[in-house]
Amino acid sequence: MPATVAQPAPDVVPVEGLALETRRALYETMVLSRVFETETERQYKAARIGGYCHLSSGQEATTVGVVHALQPEDLLVTGYRSHGFALAKGTPPEAVMAELFGREDGCAHGRGGSMHLLDVAHGYYGGWGIVAGQLPVATGLALALVRQGKQQAVVCELGDGAVNMGAWHESLNLAALWKLPVVFLVVNNEYGMGTAVERASAEPELWKRASAHRMHGERVDGDDLDAVIEAADRLLRAAREDRTPAVLEAVTYRYRGHSVADAGLAYRTKDEIAEHQTHDPIRRVRQQLREAGIAEAELEAIDQRADERVAAAVELAIASPEPQVERLAAGMHASGSAEQFERMRLGSAYGELALTFDAGLGA
Amino acid sequence: MSAVAERAQETQAASGATEVMTYREALRLALREEMARDERVFVMGEEVGVFEGAYKVTAGLMEEFGAERVRDTPIAEEGFVGAGVGAAMLGERPVVEIMTINFLLVAMDQVINHAAKIGAMFGGEVRCPLVIRTPNGAGNQLTAQHSQSFDQWFASTPGLKVVSPATPADAKGLLKAAIRDDDPVLVIENLPIYKQRGEVPLDPEFVVPIGLAQVLREGTDVTLVTHSYATVRALAAAEQLAERHGVSAEVVDLRSLRPLDVETVAASVAKTNRAVCVEEGWPTYGVTAELAARIQHACFDSLDAPVERVGMAEVPLPYAKNLELAAMPNDDRIIGAALATLGRTP
Numbered sequence: 001m002p003a004t005v006a007q008p009a010p011d012v013v014p015v016e017g018l019a020l021e022t023r024r025a026l027y028e029t030m031v032l033s034r035v036f037e038t039e040t041e042r043q044y045k046a047a048r049i050g051g052y053c054h055l056s057s058g059q060e061a062t063t064v065g066v067v068h069a070l071q072p073e074d075l076l077v078t079g080y081r082s083h084g085f086a087l088a089k090g091t092p093p094e095a096v097m098a099e100l101f102g103r104e105d106g107c108a109h110g111r112g113g114s115m116h117l118l119d120v121a122h123g124y125y126g127g128w129g130i131v132a133g134q135l136p137v138a139t140g141l142a143l144a145l146v147r148q149g150k151q152q153a154v155v156c157e158l159g160d161g162a163v164n165m166g167a168w169h170e171s172l173n174l175a176a177l178w179k180l181p182v183v184f185l186v187v188n189n190e191y192g193m194g195t196a197v198e199r200a201s202a203e204p205e206l207w208k209r210a211s212a213h214r215m216h217g218e219r220v221d222g223d224d225l226d227a228v229i230e231a232a233d234r235l236l237r238a239a240r241e242d243r244t245p246a247v248l249e250a251v252t253y254r255y256r257g258h259s260v261a262d263a264g265l266a267y268r269t270k271d272e273i274a275e276h277q278t279h280d281p282i283r284r285v286r287q288q289l290r291e292a293g294i295a296e297a298e299l300e301a302i303d304q305r306a307d308e309r310v311a312a313a314v315e316l317a318i319a320s321p322e323p324q325v326e327r328l329a330a331g332m333h334a335s336g337s338a339e340q341f342e343r344m345r346l347g348s349a350y351g352e353l354a355l356t357f358d359a360g361l362g363a
Numbered sequence: 364m365s366a367v368a369e370r371a372q373e374t375q376a377a378s379g380a381t382e383v384m385t386y387r388e389a390l391r392l393a394l395r396e397e398m399a400r401d402e403r404v405f406v407m408g409e410e411v412g413v414f415e416g417a418y419k420v421t422a423g424l425m426e427e428f429g430a431e432r433v434r435d436t437p438i439a440e441e442g443f444v445g446a447g448v449g450a451a452m453l454g455e456r457p458v459v460e461i462m463t464i465n466f467l468l469v470a471m472d473q474v475i476n477h478a479a480k481i482g483a484m485f486g487g488e489v490r491c492p493l494v495i496r497t498p499n500g501a502g503n504q505l506t507a508q509h510s511q512s513f514d515q516w517f518a519s520t521p522g523l524k525v526v527s528p529a530t531p532a533d534a535k536g537l538l539k540a541a542i543r544d545d546d547p548v549l550v551i552e553n554l555p556i557y558k559q560r561g562e563v564p565l566d567p568e569f570v571v572p573i574g575l576a577q578v579l580r581e582g583t584d585v586t587l588v589t590h591s592y593a594t595v596r597a598l599a600a601a602e603q604l605a606e607r608h609g610v611s612a613e614v615v616d617l618r619s620l621r622p623l624d625v626e627t628v629a630a631s632v633a634k635t636n637r638a639v640c641v642e643e644g645w646p647t648y649g650v651t652a653e654l655a656a657r658i659q660h661a662c663f664d665s666l667d668a669p670v671e672r673v674g675m676a677e678v679p680l681p682y683a684k685n686l687e688l689a690a691m692p693n694d695d696r697i698i699g700a701a702l703a704t705l706g707r708t709p
Binding site for chain 2: 077106107108109110120129130135136137138139141142166171174330335341342345346348
């Protein structure tokens with residue numbers, strides 16, 4: 001699928017073709033993400049993971065490609081289909097799996113779960129659970145980068161369902177008006193829950209929405225790793241260097257349901273899913289590596305390594321302690337806040353004292 | 364004495380010289396001082412710059428600090444409140460002005476689902492030192508959509524802090540405390556109070572601690588528990604109670620709604636044995652409902668009468684002046700409630 005451009009493309013140098021080593025490393029991350037999601041579903045069915053849990057199998061070229069185009073100091077914000085993004089950004093699989101298990105060693109110490117991963121040290125400012133709610137937040141991160149004089153950019157991931165929210169329009173307008181270094185990555189996996197894009201968006205070519213704000217927009221084949229990297233790299237450079245925001249729509253497909261609770265068949269057919277699997281993004285990259293002379297044994301070793309890393313992550317998640325109930329309120333408020341709440345204890349609801357005021361509030 | 368009360372005494376003692384100014388000017392002084400003190404502080408909102416603020420709180424600030432730090436926004440509350448959230452997450456100190464609290468409703472998702480959640484939901488890994496300041500209030504025939512007080516909506520949300528100054532001094536001290544706080548703080552101002560005058564400490568280090576109520580008038584017969592404009596009403600009602608009815612009313616101004624200083628309230632009720640809770644908002648499920656629950660629990664043995672509540676009549680506020688006046692928690696209703704706790708009728 002060729003890139004289609006709404007506004008003249010920013011004048012930047014296209015990315016060089018991927019070095020073999022890089023392609024191999026990205027393949028490994030894509031496989032890790034797929035294996036992680038498969039194992040996550042298994043663990044969910046074994047009742048070790050609860051809550052809402054959204055898998056991204058099938059979307060790996062978009063996830064891994066865009067994160068590869070980020071500089072280490074660039075920031076990432078996502079919606080709730082976020083396991084792959086965290087892994088690609090460098091969050092250890094152990095910290096992600098432990099979070100899904102609700103354990104203390106999770107990246108949010110068991111307070112966030114699947115939808116609220118984060119890893120500030122790697123510039124990942126969160127998985128957010130309200131459709132389009134992360135867009136204004138990402139816009140604000142970009143504003144802070146500008147205020148701080150930093151040449152960094154923000155990638156804000158969202159799904160195709162988010163483009164009909166007011167927060168989308170408000171954020172795009174602010175980003176364009178204030179020239180903020182943010183790339184809005186629309187992961188179009190064809191369905192917002194069970195509603196096909198054409199049934200939700202009067203303009204189903206979502207990238208065109210950017211033009212309403214005089215913003216550059218384009219569409220890329222989200223299952224083509226090289227195309228994703230080329231586009232993301234180009235738009236991120238423009239964001240960093242010229243403070244030019246953009247919309248990048250990556251067209252991909254999710255193999256699993258909206259969440260693990262959705263079989264994903266009420267609104268699409270098995271044949272449709274199977275058809276998409278014939279051009280699986282991971283198999284594509286695997287074939288490229290094969291053609292570049294990587295031995296089958298080495299590819300199998302990579303797959304094997306991903307299996308082992310995920311198995312190790314599960315082991316650590318199982319071994320990690322549950323968060324202490326005595327620390328129920330930990331993190332909610334900044335240090336020093338316990339003092340402010342000290343005079344609120346009187347007349348509290350039954351049981352609330354120990355659960356809130358004595359449970360690490362402000363620690 | 365609690366640590367927060369001790370700190371309050373120290374800051375009061377250190378504050379020295381004062382000047383009489385309006386609540387509006389006190390807010391402006393707080394903004395100016397904090398912007399001068401800390402480069403991370405910036406102001407953002409509709410008409411805050413060129414127009415100098417819909418209620419002129421930010422007058423002169425753009426001229427002094429520039430358009431980058433006094434940032435006019437489009438009419439897009441959800442967008443720019445969220446931008447404040449994101450900027451705060453990277454260590455900036457945004458002070459977002461919402462023209463009136465009625466318009467904060469369109470940014471509710473960012474306030475409740477985002478700002479309030481960040482600390483706990485992300486396990487304390489990132490903070491959100493955001494300030495939102497906005498006036499509530501009724502009384503100018505602004506009618507149903509522009510006369511509301513939603514204080515309890517925010518004060519019932521864990522993760523937020525909510526303050527509501529009733530005097531010019533507190534307007535300065537609490538706004539400064541909010542800006543210096545590392546958590547999201549909603550500063551609820553009030554339209555009718557903007558023009559009220561009072562002594563304001565000039566010390567740039569004068570800060571009113573969050574979570575500390577204040578006894579604004581001492582009394583022995585009944586405690587009026589109030590915040591925001593209800594405090595102004597209660598002080599006037601207390602005057603009339605003394606003059607016309609020989610009743611000595613104590614007025615406790617909450618100043619902070621979350622955290623709520625129940626200790627000061629309970630200490631006062633333990634002395635007077637009677638409580639009337641007053642708010643500008645609707646009392647059902649309101650701030651006064653919370654107060655009544657706390658008081659009955661904390662002061663069960665000392666209460667001589669049921670806790671009374673006074674608030675807005677539970678209708679969307681009408682336009683006609685006589686209807687608006689009848690609906691509001693006016694002095695007559697506060698006086699009537701106070702007398703009722705004493706078994707008397709007006």
